[in-house]
Amino acid sequence: MERKRAAEKQSFLHGALILMVAIALVKIIGALFKIPLAWILTPVGNGYFGNAYSLYFPIFSLATAGFPIAISRLVSENSARGRYRDIRQIHTVSIRIFLILGIVSFSIMFFGAKPYVTYAASNNPENALPAIYALAPAIFFNSLMAIYRGYYEGLRNMYPTAISEIVEALSKLVFGLTLASLIIQSGMKEYAANGTVYGIKRVSEEYAKIATLPYAAAGAIFGVTIGSVMGFLFLFLYHKRHSDGITKEMLRSSPRPLPMRITTSRLIRTAIPIALGSLAVNLSTFIDSTFLQKRINDIMAENSEVLLKMYEGVLPSSVVQLNNVPTFLFGCFSNASTLFMLVPAITQAFGVSALPSVTEAWTGGNPKQIKRSIEQVLRIVAMITVPAGLGLSVLSTPIAALLYGEKNAPTVIGKILVVLGLGAIFAAMSTPINSMLQAVGRVDLPVKLLVVGLVIKLVLNYTLVGIPEINVMGAGTGTLVCYIFITVFALHYLCRETKVRLNFVRIFFKPLLASIISVGLAYFVQKTGTLLHFGKLSTLVAIAFAGVVYMACMLWFKALTRNDILMLPRGQKIVKILEKHNWIR
Template identity: 40%
Template sequence: MNRKGQSFAAGAATLMAAALIVKVIGMLFKIPLTRMLGGEGMGYYMTAYSIFNPICALCVAGFPVAVSRLTAASLANHRREEPRRILTAALLLFLPMGLLCSAGIYLAAPFFVRIVGNEAALGAVRAIAPAVFFCCISAVFRGYYEGGRNMVPTAVSQVVEASVKLGAGIFCAMRCLETELGHFTAGEPVCGVTVSSLEEAQMVIAPYAAAAAIIGVTVSTLAGCLALALAYFGEPHTGSDRIGAAGMIHYSKNLLVTALPVCAGALVVNLSSFVDLMSVINRLNCAVSLGWEALCRSHPQAGLERMEAERVGNFLFGSYSGLAMTVFHLVPAITASLGVCALPLIASLAARGSRAQLRRTVESVLRITVIVALPLGLGMSCMAGQILQLLFSSNPEEVSVAAVLLRPLGVAAVFVAVSGCINSMLQALGHVLVPVRLMLCGAAVKFGINWALIARPSINILGAPWGTLCCYLTMTLLGCAALERASGGQINLAAIFAKPLAASLLCCAAAVGCCRLLASWPQWAATLAAVGAAGAVYLIAVLLLGALREEDMELLPRRTKIRKDR
């Protein structure tokens, strides 16, 4: 392992660049997949993901945090041989959990899909089960490298995984569609069912095509795992990574003390998507029965009145999770790198007892997160329709639903980014149970809002993004108070948000104004020009307003040496 490691800024830049590449590849995957599957097929696809994510989080999310924190502390205290032993102990400890969870998802899939009211998603849920095991291996290796502040292997594995998902997922879904539509054209049964029209054939094929796309996703997790393993075995190592029984007990105890609360916390975070899965379709069915006409009027361009009533819930859920949430996740994906890089940095400062520098670094990390997240989130909110139309132009009905949902989700994305960064720093400081409590509070808020609003026919699916916004706003406010106590310094959220917010509002005004001035242009060209103009205005505003402070610059590569407390 590289002893020196990357600086905070270099590591964050590496992961941000990887996140952008992964998101671009993800869009190249999701756009044609949505065209092939439509809102209904995406409902089956996202049902599998919504079941997979919390279970995967239960056995995966804590691994990189635990390994990264212990590795960072070992290197800070000049115990250079420990990281490889920690990695060995983590692999021996956590891989059986991955096997059990993979088997559990596969065997319990019929039960899961019955509970969520989407039994046609059974094939997709079973197809994603093996991915948990491969994610476990990847998580342990990523924690090893991130603890040594080497973000390159993590970044490379993420790009490899996304690239394989694009190729394998589209190929599998396309082959399934072409084969079964060929059967329909030849007058043969489609997926074993005799159909009388193309529309009926597409309805029958949709769950199978979604399962085929998920097979591509599972293959991609194997590819990401292999990329990390090859990086590890391809680098020179000194010393032994063997550990005896006493060493295994020692490392296992330390790993579990950190990993289990983080896993529980990540389960609650992903539980927000599981809350959506458990409540949205069921409450939408209530809205359909309580006021069909009012529900149809709330989405006049979606053509809901032409659908069968039992299909409407899955269509709206697919438009929400497959389109709006796809764009929404762009901001947390980019800013997550800040939390990943902050964790070993904060852990090292805490291990050295650098309290004054710790307080300055906490506030700087939060300020940088806000500077990155605010323009992305607010820009997404004010240009929701244009962005979705640019990405999913062949799905106008789904876009008409998703555009309304993305506006509150854009604001929510800012608080997702900030709360995620707060949780990483709390975990680095050893307060691993605090994020769990915060997330439980947020999940309770989300469930209550979903349950109260979605069943109202005039609100229906719009209740879900408002539940997400209130969930993460609650977590941010409570988390900031917890971080103040943990770091021993006051955090002025108003000061952190003020200047980036002013710059972001100027950015949004530039985007909206540019779209209006270029109304005669093709929509795609006007949207891209507006995004470019907004970005330029934001950068200028950040510099003129002095949003970045001198202490923030200490995280840049030229000034990474930790100052001694005075």
Template identity: 45%
Template structure:
């Protein structure tokens, strides 16, 4: 039996963050070239399918990964290892059923979904994505189990396998389909059964199929990640020894375990579904409202975007193109940082659960403060920097200048939302860890309502249109952060040191953003804009690291808890950079 590989909260966070950074780099290497291959139009189909998939897989998973992690962590603390094993078996059976049901559901509702969002070209992508619901469910039971054991390594490896698969196969499949479509046009003038008159129209006819090919690779990535986790558990086990099993008390009945899992999972699931509603609200409201504006005020839309559209586009087919610019470019950048900080929340669940179960008030405060502070350290400078360098960053990564021009003001506003969203995930995870999953649900419902109201109000203004989407995002997440913090502090009796947790990272973030903006503005006058923004980002990162130490945002205790932290801490302390 292999030795159980456990990490502390900060070690687990570090491993998950490192993994997410790797996955996000791979994801950027996938999505940025994919946007060039299938354009914003194809990304509209791709993103529409992803939103429907995320909603259904969230329902299918039903909050069980969090429930598994929480219950496994609790029973490990109590040395009830037979219960730990039984929790896995019960969860596996549940996921087997819900995964199959979720796949069937996505296949069934896809035609209705594309009809409501007025985007029929997304149907092929939705159908290609449907099997991924099953594989994600199978992965989630193993990820939740290992995370409950405070072992984040299997989760990270499975994520990397997923990302590499979609990178390699996704770009390959989508490129092949585009080549086939354009070859059909050159040979016959008919592309996948549709007669087209120009090369641009041939591309537009091919995009739905190329997007579906890329989505199919994403589905294969989830399948390969699932196979890895099952093989790993079969060959390597979980580190729980036979002696620990023998000394463990008799396990609870399966019905009791299932009831306990459901008690935790259902509120979490409802909250997760509600959280997904933000993306669903954007997908359906943006496309349907813009489609309405294109009929009622076509002159306004064409006046704003006409000079930026590909040949053959009119106001009538703007909804998918603008949505593709928003999700394929702006939201892609927006989601980079919050995905990293979500890992902090995942790692915080077993840590906060353990200290909360032991009634360790000091430990609970340390874990809560650590999660909030690390999140702020990452989220604040990234969000501010993203706002002030939105245009240069997007021009560096994406090659279509017209699409970048549409997406830049969207990302400028979303950068402020990054700061808020990075805090939402860890706060919600800690609320769930201390038994406030139902409260998270209530907060998410209110947040979704605020998002919908803002979208309806602002996007419906013809001169604002899609620029109203980031406004709703900021308003909804601001509510989540403020309300969630109030509930968390009241429940845990923790009073975070807001100066150290938020204010110092914010001041350091201001220095970072200002440095990036000034360096880029100065250098762009004399050298290539791409080189200028790279130098500006490097300068901003250097200034941020310096300010972190200058304002004592990072402590020796933080450094020591990282892998190889003792050596790093000694080196920094020796130079007087930290104390």
């Protein structure tokens, strides 16, 4: 019996909600992974961990990241036209492409690791290598996962993507933390018995733990590789069991598919600009990793007194003596970036779900539906990103202390987050806007804007990080300016291409006003709690208070529309409750 449930099209908001719930769970699991890992690895070990990801993301995005979106777009387009044979052919073609790209990507990362760390982590390059080698196989398995995720997203079935992400995150959590802990325990056990770590004499317990960190970071990141294997196995078995919901009747009524060479060409031509855009996004992390450490290493060589005085009492003496200051500060920046990326990760769900929705509206040539789809995406995204980013900025140091503890330099993380929190708003907004540009056929524009934005970021990072009094804080400024430019111009071109006049006041003003009120009150709650010696509890209370005040303000302002709620699962019941209190328009 053919399964119809998988073929049922989920509305934009329903699909986004599925992915949002999955992403929320993934981020909670990710927090349970990365926060304890930060305690285990310390900023130095976290720097090794971050180096591996910095090299991984650009290679992965250049080779494969454009294809899930390209597959989703072409599948959605053919689904709207009833060309189901073409949909099946797209899946066949994508498997061949991804197998080749996965192998090539793995090879580039594995053999390019040594030249990269020699330049970026020139203070201690050999310590960064184990984590990179451990992560390299994940590129191959993530490439295979991308086949199925893009395919099902194009069919408006977000469940396979959502579940596979949760499986991947849980595997990473269990195996990553376990391996990192066991490696450090093994090294410290050897030190306690012989005074050595891996056969080399260590002068103290502190130095012994530092010696285990490169391998502990590799163990943690190998958990990521295991997670990618488990995520792929889930998607492979799901497809074998459930197929794609396209029935025999649908295939019989479908026109003959295009020649395979044309399908291959369309897929590649659609994917390349998107892949370049994704590369540009991930080059942001690469730029931070490469030039941040390099420029701080230059400061340590030429003007170390200013830097050491600025972080007096924060930098452990062992970190200074072992020339690990660049890695330590990069580790702090990585911890701040983990919190920064929480906001764009949530809106990524809206970008994925908006793509088929806006594509169908654009393909159908309905101006009212196009305007409604775009405004709905922007309104919902603004409701989430503005309070999250503003809260992260205003409560930066208390949040860093709450999550990472006093031993992981929360004051440094907090200073970086003041700027990155604001940057998170624009980074999160840019994701769905770029997806909508791709949906209306302008896959080239996000790439061009991202390239210009990256040039701005590169110049600012290199200049500002090299100033001893600014150092690591300069990377956050570069990120903020980069994403402001991308978001503003992407929105401008989206309106120009679709000929849609958006009501910016209605979309952005109410979330901004509610955010200022709620976060401002939360700031005073947190400060009052600290004065009353409630410690970290005051931060938790302030965050919860901000959430309650924000929701109350949004209901009071009637920021949600009836159509927004109806697109949610059980939306009719929610609408009745809100209409009863006159809380929606």
